[in-house]
Amino acid sequence: MRSYAARRAVNVVMLSVTAFCAAAALFSLFFVLGYIAWRGLGALSWAFLTRLPKPAGEAGGGIANSIVDSAKLVALAGAIGIPVGVLGGVYLAEFGGGRLGALVRFCADVLNGVPSIVVGLFAYALIVVPMKGFSGLAGSVALAVIMIPIVLRNTEEFVRLVPHALREAGLALGVPRWKVVLRIVIPSAARGIVTGSLLALSRAAGETAPLIFTAFGNRYWDSGFLQPMAALPLTIYTYAISPYDDLHRQAWAAAAVLMIFVLAINATTRLALRTQAMEAR
Amino acid sequence: MEVRGLRAGYGSNEVLKGVTARFLEKAVTAIIGPSGCGKSTLVRCLNRMHETAPGTTMSGQVVLYGRDVLSLDPVVLRRHVGMVFQRPNPFPNMSIFDNVASGLVLNGIAGGRSELEGRVEASLRQASLWDEVKDRLRRSALGLSGGQQQRLCIARALAVSPNVLLLDEPCSALDPIATARIEELVLELKKQLTIVIVTHNMQQAARVSDFTAFMLLGELVEFSATGTIFTKPSDKRTEDYVTGRFG
Numbered sequence: 001m002r003s004y005a006a007r008r009a010v011n012v013v014m015l016s017v018t019a020f021c022a023a024a025a026l027f028s029l030f031f032v033l034g035y036i037a038w039r040g041l042g043a044l045s046w047a048f049l050t051r052l053p054k055p056a057g058e059a060g061g062g063i064a065n066s067i068v069d070s071a072k073l074v075a076l077a078g079a080i081g082i083p084v085g086v087l088g089g090v091y092l093a094e095f096g097g098g099r100l101g102a103l104v105r106f107c108a109d110v111l112n113g114v115p116s117i118v119v120g121l122f123a124y125a126l127i128v129v130p131m132k133g134f135s136g137l138a139g140s141v142a143l144a145v146i147m148i149p150i151v152l153r154n155t156e157e158f159v160r161l162v163p164h165a166l167r168e169a170g171l172a173l174g175v176p177r178w179k180v181v182l183r184i185v186i187p188s189a190a191r192g193i194v195t196g197s198l199l200a201l202s203r204a205a206g207e208t209a210p211l212i213f214t215a216f217g218n219r220y221w222d223s224g225f226l227q228p229m230a231a232l233p234l235t236i237y238t239y240a241i242s243p244y245d246d247l248h249r250q251a252w253a254a255a256a257v258l259m260i261f262v263l264a265i266n267a268t269t270r271l272a273l274r275t276q277a278m279e280a281r
Numbered sequence: 282m283e284v285r286g287l288r289a290g291y292g293s294n295e296v297l298k299g300v301t302a303r304f305l306e307k308a309v310t311a312i313i314g315p316s317g318c319g320k321s322t323l324v325r326c327l328n329r330m331h332e333t334a335p336g337t338t339m340s341g342q343v344v345l346y347g348r349d350v351l352s353l354d355p356v357v358l359r360r361h362v363g364m365v366f367q368r369p370n371p372f373p374n375m376s377i378f379d380n381v382a383s384g385l386v387l388n389g390i391a392g393g394r395s396e397l398e399g400r401v402e403a404s405l406r407q408a409s410l411w412d413e414v415k416d417r418l419r420r421s422a423l424g425l426s427g428g429q430q431q432r433l434c435i436a437r438a439l440a441v442s443p444n445v446l447l448l449d450e451p452c453s454a455l456d457p458i459a460t461a462r463i464e465e466l467v468l469e470l471k472k473q474l475t476i477v478i479v480t481h482n483m484q485q486a487a488r489v490s491d492f493t494a495f496m497l498l499g500e501l502v503e504f505s506a507t508g509t510i511f512t513k514p515s516d517k518r519t520e521d522y523v524t525g526r527f528g
């Protein structure tokens with residue numbers, strides 16, 4: 001047996017290592033946030049948020065279309081991906097004990113690991129090629145494909161967490177199984193399902209790769225989902241690789257807008273869940 | 282309500298080995314016996330909750346008002362045979378009012394708003410909970426104490442007007458005062474419906490029941506009037522169990 005002093009020394013070393021790693025993780029988050037705020041917030045202005053981009057090489061202009069289009073892309077992606085993910089997750093948790101369930105679960109996990117650029121390629125082959133043109137629709141479908149496995153597995157976890165006793169209570173009242181799931185199980189898991197869906201939305205809002213050859217990007221207002229559409233991550237990408245200093249500045253500002261977008265989704269989720277939890281008391 | 286030659290199990294493990302018993306109308310029947318002897322399995326067969334778990338088996342007859350309920354739709358059967366579980370299980374996402382109304386609302390048998398309110402109040406009064414909750418019907422059911430939650434679950438079961446009420450160790454998570462209230466309630470309720478109560482507490486069985494069934498290893502050893510079981514049981518094993526000499 002080692003001496004007490006030696007064990008204490010090991011304890012101190014391990015504690016410092018874990019504390020250091022925790023601090024490093026936190027530091028990189030704050031570094032990213034702080035750096036983007038520093039570089040981006042300065043370039044933010046009302047005009048930047050409300051104007052269209054200027055022709056290449058000219059200073060000024062804004063990203064109004066990217067902001068609106070990003071919101072539209074993500075909204076449509078959510079409208080496709082969330083119902084599929086939530087209902088699929090409920091199926092897995094409630095009825096997915098058999099072979100089919102295991103298969104779906106496996107596929108969802110594989111899909112979750114597929115690089116997002118490959119998902120973009122899939123939407124390209126599925127929609128862009130047959131419809132002969134880049135479109136917001138293709139971009140939303142690609143984002144939806146990215147959201148589905150996240151929402152699905154998250155929903156499954158939370159539905160599984162609903163105590164078995166609640167299902168039994170419902171069944172014992174003579175309520176049919178499907179109604180027990182719909183009216184008792186899903187509402188009990190709603191907080192987790194909503195959180196997971198919103199987090200998937202914010203993940204989709206930040207994706208660039210799947211949009212490159214689907215939504216493609218657009219410097220003007222689009223007129224519907226069948227045309228190329230702008231998106232904040234795409235705009236950041238194009239501006240950042242351009243040779244103009246002014247566009248680099250705008251890329252930082254757009255990055256700050258995107259960060260605020262994503263943080264806002266996260267914060268509202270948490271806030272909404274907290275007030276709901278407090279009302280439930 | 283009656284069972285004849287009831288066999289039930291989980292997979293290849295047969296838990297009930299041919300149980301025949303008759304639960305008299307408007308009387309309380311207690312089921313006693315050591316842990317694992319199949320008491321819960323028996324009551325869960327009465328409202329066919331047993332078959333909701335995967336891999337369960339069940340055969341024999343369960344008779345309610347002269348009809349074999351194994352041929353009925355289990356969903357309909359469960360509206361006639363209500364159940365209260367060992368641990369209070371109110372719906373956490375619903376208010377007190379909605380919990381009691383849930384059976385009526387989810388089964389689509391609620392009339393108008395005022396009829397619903399009337400039935401909720403009546404059920405809460407039957408469960409002697411009305412006075413404690415009438416000012417906070419809209420609050421979450423999770424704000425109630427364990428004993429209140431259990432009475433809420435009884436009210437929820439009563440709201441759909443069952444003919445039989447199954448209670449599986451309803452007091453095992455409760456303190457003596459809450460237990461006493463539930464026992465009073467059982468004595469009150471038996472004027473209106475048939476009650477089957479599983480209990481580990483001999484005094485409780487003696488206090489509330491008219492008949493007692495003693496089970497051992499999946500078999501019904503003795504079934505008689507409660508007084509007889511506790512004073513002059515005819516089977517040696519019953520005597521050992523009720524006098525506490527049993528392992």
Ligand SMILES: Nc1ncnc2c1ncn2[C@@H]1O[C@H](COP(=O)(O)OP(=O)(O)OP(=O)(O)O)[C@@H](O)[C@H]1O
Nearest residue numbers: 291294296314315316317318319320321322323334
């Ligand atoms: N879900 C299940 N799967 C497999 N076996 C089970 C299951 N539930 C119960 N059993 C088995 O069935 C037997 C009877 O269980 P049951 O719950 O009916 O006993 P009980 O008399 O209610 O016991 P207790 O007094 O502890 O509640 C036990 O041996 C138990 O191991």
Ligand SMILES: [Mg+2]
Nearest residue numbers: 320321322449
């Ligand atoms: Mg039991």
